[in-house]
Amino acid sequence: MDRVLVTISFVTLVGYIITAVFRPQTAVAGLAASVDMFIQAVPWIVVSMFAAGLLAQWLQPQAIARWLGRDAGFGAIVLGALMGTLGTGSRWAMYPLATGLLAANASPGAVFAFVTTWQLVSLPRLPAELPFYGLNFTVVRALVSVVVAIIGGFIVNRILP
Template sequence: MDKTLICLGSGTLIAYLALTLTRPDVAAEGLESSVEMLLQAAPWIIVSMFSAGLVSELVDPALIARFFGTDSGLLGIFIAALMGTLGTGSRWAMYPLAAGLLAAGATPGAVFAFMTSWQLVSVTRLPAELPFLGLRFTVYRTVISILMAFIGGVLFDIVWAKFPPEK
């Protein structure tokens, strides 16, 4: 089991136990809120996991490696940054997709660029932004956000190579 999950779970359990003893009303409200969020998120999580599993079987890892792998270089990171703008899913859909890209051979920098541009820019949100902020602001913000995702992806690959994960 993941050490981070164990630490976070233990810390949460200890906090609930401490609150139950000192402020039981806050602990009860926190538990109620947590159950509500779980019930709201559970369908998204389940569907996303099944979708990610299906995509991982349908998408050829060689294709992912060709477009987003080590040999794709800067172009792969840039394409990933552009593709992230098309992401319309919730985090429950996008994180499993990003994990699938990594597992299929995409570089960490390409996945970083994909996730960052998804967070910063979504083509489905642009029509809502335009009337409030105007065309000039929206275009500048979009272009700069994609460039930030690209630059971040390049830097991420550099840092990842310098400090590789422990095996």
């Protein structure tokens, strides 16, 4: 079993025990919120795992390596960032997709750029920002986010072997 998962599980359990001793109603409210989140997330997780498994069969490692691999250079990072801006799915769908890209030999930098722009930009969500932030702020924020994702992807490729 993954050590990080065991550690986080242990810390969470200790947190609940300590909270239950000193503030039982807070511990119960925390458990209720956790159950609600679990019920919401389970369908997404299940569907995403099946979709990721199917996608893994569709993705051809040679094509992914050609377009998003290390040998594709800086263009792979830019392409990963641009792909991420198109994302509309939930994190339960996007993370397995990103994992599938890594397994199909995409560079870590391209996947970093993909996940980062998906979280920060996502073009289909931009119209929701316009009424709150206005056109200028929305466009500048989106462009800066793409640039940050690309720079981050470049750095990630330098750090990770």
